[in-house]
Amino acid sequence: MTITVHFLPDDVRVAAEVGEPLLNVAQRAGLRIPTGCLMGSCHACEVDLDGEPVCGCITAIPDAASGEITVDCASDPGW
Template sequence: MSIQVQFLPDNVTVDAEIGESLLDVADRAGVSIPTGCLMGSCHACTVEVSGDTIRACISSVPAGREKLTISIFSDPTW
């Protein structure tokens, strides 16, 4: 089953499979999410998903939603 994932502020939408890595979905959509350690410790990949702040490198597309909105923060240190 797939759901629509929208990336803000670029307003790019792509279909994704439940359980697919958020970084993989972003890459396929041509959207860059900054990364550092790729283990969630450095918080470089922090994004907001439907109001919750998460780390994209250790997160995947959740089940139970028709659409997912991911807001990418701009952090000049990364």
């Protein structure tokens, strides 16, 4: 199933398959999500997926009834 991923604050939309790694989708969209440990421990890759914080390195594209999800990649000024 194909989902539209809307990346903020850049206002970029890209099609993705359910289960596809979020980092791969961001890269395909021309965006870079900073990473650290790539295991979800350091939270360097934390983004908001439909308003909920997730670690981008261990997150796959979820199924969405609406057919679209929003990923807010606003940078953490402390990082």
